[in-house]
Amino acid sequence: MKLSAEHEDFSRRLGHDFADPALLIRALTHGSISSRSRPDNQRLEFLGDRVLGLVMAEALLAADPGAAEGQLAPRYNALVRKETCADVARQIDLGAVLRLGRSETLSGGRRKDALLGDATEAVIAAIYLDGGFDAARNVVLRLWGDRIARVKADARDPKTALQEWAQARRQSPPEYREIARDGPDHAPLFTIEVRLSDGRTARGRATSKRAAEQEAAQALLEILEATDE
Incomplete structure (x- = not known):
C-alpha cells in the first residue's frame, strides 16, 4: 500500500516513516466508515492507550525520582486523559486526515475531543506495531514535549x-x-x-x-x- 500525499505529510509530522502504511490508514479509520475490508481503529486504540500509559509512567518516574505514587498518579492522569490526547492531535492536525463517514463529518467529528483522542491512541499503537516500543516512545515524548515537565504536582482536573x-x-x-x-x-x-x-x-x-x-x-x-x- 502506498500512502497518499496528505498521509505522507502526516507521517512526517509524526516523525515516523511507516514500513507498513496500512497500519497508519487503519489507525485513522473511524467506525463510521469501516467495513469488513476496511477495519476501524478501535483495536489499535485499545493497544495505544496501554503503550501511551507505559511511556508516560516511565517518563514521570525519570523526571521525579523522589515522587510518591500519590503525586505521580494525578500527573499521569493529566498526561494520558482524552483531552490531552486531543490537544496533541490538533497540534499535528490529525483531524484533517481522519477517515470519517459522511454523518460524522457533518456533525463536526474532526473537531471532537473523543474522536481525536481515540485516533491519537490508535496512531501510537500503529507506530508501536510498525517500529517497536522505542519508536513509539520517541514519537510520544516528542509530541507531548514540555507537557511532561509542566504537569503540576497536583494535576487534578x-x-x-x-x-x-x-x-x-x-x-x-x-x-x-x-x-x-x-x-x-x-x-x-x-x-x-x-x-x-x-x-x-x-x-x-x-x-x-x-x-x-x-x-x-x-x-x-x-x-x-x-x-x-
Whole structure:
C-alpha cells in the first residue's frame, strides 16, 4: 500500500516513516466508515492507550525520582486523559486526515475531543506495531514535549479540584448549568456557568458540555487563587 500525499505529510509530522502504511490508514479509520475490508481503529486504540500509559509512567518516574505514587498518579492522569490526547492531535492536525463517514463529518467529528483522542491512541499503537516500543516512545515524548515537565504536582482536573476546594470549606458542591448553546447543530458551542454556594461564579465555553464545564471550573479556580491569597 502506498500512502497518499496528505498521509505522507502526516507521517512526517509524526516523525515516523511507516514500513507498513496500512497500519497508519487503519489507525485513522473511524467506525463510521469501516467495513469488513476496511477495519476501524478501535483495536489499535485499545493497544495505544496501554503503550501511551507505559511511556508516560516511565517518563514521570525519570523526571521525579523522589515522587510518591500519590503525586505521580494525578500527573499521569493529566498526561494520558482524552483531552490531552486531543490537544496533541490538533497540534499535528490529525483531524484533517481522519477517515470519517459522511454523518460524522457533518456533525463536526474532526473537531471532537473523543474522536481525536481515540485516533491519537490508535496512531501510537500503529507506530508501536510498525517500529517497536522505542519508536513509539520517541514519537510520544516528542509530541507531548514540555507537557511532561509542566504537569503540576497536583494535576487534578479542574472540576475535581474545585469540588475539593468547596468541600474543604464545607460548601455545597459546585453547580453547573448551561447558559447558552450557539452555532450549527453539527458544531455547537456550549457556554456553561459554575456557581459556588458563596455566590462566586465563572463561565466556560467549548465544543462539548464536559469541556465547557472544565473551562468554567478552571476559570473559577483562577479567580479563587487571585482573591483568596
